[in-house]
Amino acid sequence: xxxxxxxxxxxxxxxxxxxxxxxxxxxxxxxxxxxxxxxxxxxxxxxxxxxxxxxxxxxxxxxxxxxxxxxxxxxxxxxxxxxxxxxxxxxxxxxxxxxxxxxxxxxxxxxxxxxxxxxxxxxxxxxxxxxxxxxxxxxxxxxxxxxxxxxxxxxxxxxxxxxxxxxxxxxxxxxxxxxxxxxxxxxxxxxxxxxxxxxxxxxxxxxxxxxxxxxxxxxxxxxxxxxxxxxxxxxxxxxxxxxxxxxxxxxxxxxxxxxxxxxxxxxxxxxxxxxxxxxxxxxxxxxxxxxxxxxxxxxxxxxxxxxxxxxxxxxxxxxxxxxxxxxxxxxxxxxxxxxxxxxxxxxxxxxxxxxxxxxxxxxxxxxxxxxxxxxxxxxxxxxxxxxxxxxxxxxxxxxxxxxxxxxxxxxxxxxxxxxxxxxxxxxxxxxxxxxxxxxxxxxxxxxxxxxxxxxxxxxxxxxxxxxxxxxxxxxxxxxxxxxxxxxxxxxxxxx
Amino acid sequence: xxxxxxxxxxxxxxxxxxxxxxxxxxxxxxxxxxxxxxxxxxxxxxxxxxxxxxxxxxxxxxxxxxxxxxxxxxxxxxxxxxxxxxxxxxxxxxxxxxxxxxxxxxxxxxxxxxxxxxxxxxxxxxxxxxxxxxxxxxxxxxxxxxxxxxxxxxxxxxxxxxxxxxxxxxxxxxxxxxxxxxxxxxxxxxxxxxxxxxxxxxxxxxxxxxxxxxxxxxxxxxxxxxxxxxxxxxxxxxxxxxxxxxxxxxxxxxxxxxxxxxxxxxxxxxxxxxxxxxxxxxxxxxxxxxxxxxxxxxxxxxxxxxxxxxxxxxxxxxxxxxxxxxxxxxxxxxxxxxxxxxxxxxxxxxxxxxxxxxxxxxxxxxxxxxxxxxxxxxxxxxxxxxxxxxxxxxxxxxxxxxxxxxxxxxxxxxxxxxxxxxxxxxxxxxxxx
Numbered sequence: 001x002x003x004x005x006x007x008x009x010x011x012x013x014x015x016x017x018x019x020x021x022x023x024x025x026x027x028x029x030x031x032x033x034x035x036x037x038x039x040x041x042x043x044x045x046x047x048x049x050x051x052x053x054x055x056x057x058x059x060x061x062x063x064x065x066x067x068x069x070x071x072x073x074x075x076x077x078x079x080x081x082x083x084x085x086x087x088x089x090x091x092x093x094x095x096x097x098x099x100x101x102x103x104x105x106x107x108x109x110x111x112x113x114x115x116x117x118x119x120x121x122x123x124x125x126x127x128x129x130x131x132x133x134x135x136x137x138x139x140x141x142x143x144x145x146x147x148x149x150x151x152x153x154x155x156x157x158x159x160x161x162x163x164x165x166x167x168x169x170x171x172x173x174x175x176x177x178x179x180x181x182x183x184x185x186x187x188x189x190x191x192x193x194x195x196x197x198x199x200x201x202x203x204x205x206x207x208x209x210x211x212x213x214x215x216x217x218x219x220x221x222x223x224x225x226x227x228x229x230x231x232x233x234x235x236x237x238x239x240x241x242x243x244x245x246x247x248x249x250x251x252x253x254x255x256x257x258x259x260x261x262x263x264x265x266x267x268x269x270x271x272x273x274x275x276x277x278x279x280x281x282x283x284x285x286x287x288x289x290x291x292x293x294x295x296x297x298x299x300x301x302x303x304x305x306x307x308x309x310x311x312x313x314x315x316x317x318x319x320x321x322x323x324x325x326x327x328x329x330x331x332x333x334x335x336x337x338x339x340x341x342x343x344x345x346x347x348x349x350x351x352x353x354x355x356x357x358x359x360x361x362x363x364x365x366x367x368x369x370x371x372x373x374x375x376x377x378x379x380x381x382x383x384x385x386x387x388x389x390x391x392x393x394x395x396x397x398x399x400x401x402x403x404x405x406x407x408x409x410x411x412x413x414x415x416x417x418x419x420x421x422x423x424x425x426x427x428x429x430x431x432x433x434x435x436x437x438x439x440x441x442x443x444x445x446x447x448x449x450x451x452x453x454x455x456x457x458x459x460x461x462x463x464x465x466x467x468x469x470x471x472x473x474x475x476x477x478x479x480x481x482x483x484x485x486x487x488x489x490x491x492x493x494x495x
Numbered sequence: 496x497x498x499x500x501x502x503x504x505x506x507x508x509x510x511x512x513x514x515x516x517x518x519x520x521x522x523x524x525x526x527x528x529x530x531x532x533x534x535x536x537x538x539x540x541x542x543x544x545x546x547x548x549x550x551x552x553x554x555x556x557x558x559x560x561x562x563x564x565x566x567x568x569x570x571x572x573x574x575x576x577x578x579x580x581x582x583x584x585x586x587x588x589x590x591x592x593x594x595x596x597x598x599x600x601x602x603x604x605x606x607x608x609x610x611x612x613x614x615x616x617x618x619x620x621x622x623x624x625x626x627x628x629x630x631x632x633x634x635x636x637x638x639x640x641x642x643x644x645x646x647x648x649x650x651x652x653x654x655x656x657x658x659x660x661x662x663x664x665x666x667x668x669x670x671x672x673x674x675x676x677x678x679x680x681x682x683x684x685x686x687x688x689x690x691x692x693x694x695x696x697x698x699x700x701x702x703x704x705x706x707x708x709x710x711x712x713x714x715x716x717x718x719x720x721x722x723x724x725x726x727x728x729x730x731x732x733x734x735x736x737x738x739x740x741x742x743x744x745x746x747x748x749x750x751x752x753x754x755x756x757x758x759x760x761x762x763x764x765x766x767x768x769x770x771x772x773x774x775x776x777x778x779x780x781x782x783x784x785x786x787x788x789x790x791x792x793x794x795x796x797x798x799x800x801x802x803x804x805x806x807x808x809x810x811x812x813x814x815x816x817x818x819x820x821x822x823x824x825x826x827x828x829x830x831x832x833x834x835x836x837x838x839x840x841x842x843x844x845x846x847x848x849x850x851x852x853x854x855x856x857x858x859x860x861x862x863x864x865x866x867x868x869x870x871x872x873x874x875x876x877x878x879x880x881x882x883x884x885x886x887x888x889x890x891x892x893x894x895x896x897x898x899x900x901x902x903x904x905x906x907x908x909x910x911x912x913x914x915x916x917x918x919x920x921x922x923x924x925x926x927x928x
Binding site for chain 2: 004007008011012013014015016017043045046048049050052053056057059060061062063064065066067068069071072073074075076090093094097120121123124147150151154155481484
């Protein structure tokens with residue numbers, strides 16, 4: 001609208017410097033403009049205001065829509081899955097307003113398991129949540145259906161809802177999406193995951209490389225050795241160190257073999273006289289061999305002890321024991337694991353080495369040794385707890401909860417599986433005593449682990465201390481609210 | 496009662512009240528509850544020794560609760576309404592207790608009293624004198640405003656961004672002194688122009704010209720027709736007695752609440768409720784001003800249908816109205832929509848010819864679909880004609896989600912060439928965007 005721009009230009013500069021000319025205005029208005037400009041009773045400012053008012057109304061009265069024959073929007077494909085019912089949608093709205101990511105995940109998992117999708121009206125809120133919570137993106141995409149996928153085309157932040165193949169996501173996805181895909185494939189097909197990684201490795205930056213390596217401990221095995229050993233020439237020290245750490249967790253890797261060789265020459269069973277020479281007993285002997293390849297000291301083994309209870313030689317052995325699989329001792333000493341644990345505990349030096357053995361169990365994820373250590377050790381080693389089968393894990397967690405509440409709670413949180421009711425009772429007894437430390441936000445984040453049946457028992461955990469009671473009462477209400485949403489989710493999806 | 500959960504939550508006085516309201520939508524929290532065709536009621540066990548008595552008039556939406564909350568409606572009112580919406584069948588008791596019937600009776604009594612209230616005798620001579628004095632004050636104020644506008648135009652608006660708040664506020668205050676609060680607001684709007692936004696000059700000039708038109712209109716008041724005089728007077732800031740309006744016969748119709756726009760300035764919340772009459776095919780704007788801490792007189796819920804008599808303020812383009820009488824009704828999905836943008840443009844031209852300074856208004860338009868053109872979202876009609884979206888970030892995603900690329904019957908609010916979609920008919924139900 002050229003004439004209106006002319007009005008604006010005059011308005012900007014001011015009538016002192018510029019007067020609007022008749023030829024700058026529409027011909028339709030010429031008679032009216034002539035009447036205004038020929039009016040000698042008003043000044044130039046007033047004349048301009050009258051012309052502007054006239055043009056303003058002319059402009060407003062002449063607005064026409066834009067006609068574009070070729071502009072159109074592709075229509076979203078019809079849905080293949082069914083919509084979830086109104087009740088489930090209501091629960092979803094309540095969960096979204098509660099801002100609990102685990103509850104949202106819980107809801108989305110149910111929706112995805114039932115092969116259902118959300119109604120279109122809630123999609124913008126859900127996709128925005130997905131853009132924020134990267135770990136939920138896959139689930140959000142699954143529950144958003146074709147309409148969600150279609151919406152993602154118009155909003156870059158939502159393009160995770162585009163249904164892509166794993167290969168496409170790996171090639172073009174965001175770092176978080178690529179990590180998720182790598183993690184998934186590593187679990188189902190570890191070799192394919194490694195090959196994928198090898199193919200794009202040269203193009204990744206150091207931080208991305210590090211984040212991908214952090215996924216490899218899942219299903220780590222002999223087939224990974226060649227790739228990990230090739231990383232010794234990496235520019236980034238952090239990447240090199242991470243690769244070495246991974247190699248140290250593969251029993252057949254050269255580095256572990258090298259450590260085993262030293263231990264073979266340094267640790268053995270010896271017969272020792274007992275009962276004034278009347279009988280003999282088997283004891284462990286820890287004498288570091290002189291035949292040590294110095295290269296081990298470049299692989300993370302310290303030469304000097306940093307613990308006062310260890311001599312330098314003992315400390316080297318301690319580090320090596322940590323880095324070889326526990327099953328090595330069965331071959332080396334020719335004894336059953338329970339007997340080996342017994343030897344370690346009976347020996348003065350062996351006792352000190354026991355914690356290295358436990359760390360090795362942890363490193364090589366040896367569930368059998370973990371179970372035996374738990375059974376035959378005189379000391380409770382928390383570190384092996386996560387390696388135990390579910391039932392035993394629960395049993396030992398409950399048994400030792402009072403002695404190690406914070407550590408066991410930590411493992412229970414990391415386990416990411418709903419707690420048994422017995423375990424929950426133990427944990428809640430501890431949590432209720434510390435309602436300020438474990439506040440609403442704690443329960444909001446951990447609600448997926450809390451079984452719904454605990455809600456009937458919350459009052460039992462009320463602390464003795466007067467000043468904590470009120471806080472616990474408020475917290476209980478909040479837990480009840482979260483648990484209710486969990487129950488409602490289950491119920492709504494089973495209707 | 497035809498409320499959805501979203502509509503009930505829209506009644507909450509603030510965001511913070513929604514959560515506690517939802518928590519109370521739980522049968523376990525209510526000792527007793529009941530409903531009939533007039534009201535909902537319930538006893539809620541709160542922190543006090545006695546349960547709170549909560550009651551809701553569901554025909555002329557109103558809340559009462561014995562809790563000490565100053566919020567209106569309180570969380571108990573919201574909770575009870577939400578609970579009814581979720582579990583209607585649990586409200587088996589339909590015999591209202593005495594405390595509910597008494598309250599409902601009192602409300603009816605109050606309404607009747609309002610209607611039969613006798614007018615005080617008016618001292619006509621004094622009234623004429625007062626009106627003349629005000630007329631003079633307004634005219635004097637306007638002459639000052641005219642000079643102020645001319646000064647701005649002489650020097651150019653380029654220097655306006657540097658003028659600061661006081662330049663506009665002083666003139667607005669002068670207009671308040673001159674008893675022209677409508678013009679005071681227009682001057683304030685001029686000062687509130689976003690000088691950092693590209694094209695501010697257009698907004699500023701539009702506002703400037705509108706003020707000039709009102710000044711000129713007022714100067715020529717005697718020469719224009721009676722109804723247009725009312726428009727000009729109302730733009731200047733002369734108020735119209737609502738009691739007088741209520742004495743007139745209005746339009747009785749089923750009105751759909753199309754949209755509610757809420758703004759808050761200096762502790763006063765302004766609600767702009769946009770209504771559409773199903774039979775009369777008339778659009779209406781019902782304004783409500785709520786002082787913080789006080790309850791609202793009127794509770795209109797988005798998407799709700801009300802059977803009501805509306806009286807329009809006198810205007811050449813009648814839009815603003817008050818509700819004289821109101822009863823709830825059930826949903827009706829019948830409306831006469833504009834066929835295309837061309838018809839909207841023609842209506843706008845007709846309206847502008849009657850009142851050049853008219854503001855936004857709603858339009859129901861058939862079968863619009865969102866399309867992208869020149870990195871902007873537009874609404875395209877069946878004739879492939881398009882208008883750009885106003886405030887597109889606000890509504891575009893929900894609109895797209897519901898549309899999926901298909902055309903929908905839509906309500907837009909706007910003027911000239913910018914329209915904001917506020918609601919659509921999706922699966923035969925009116926859905927707010």
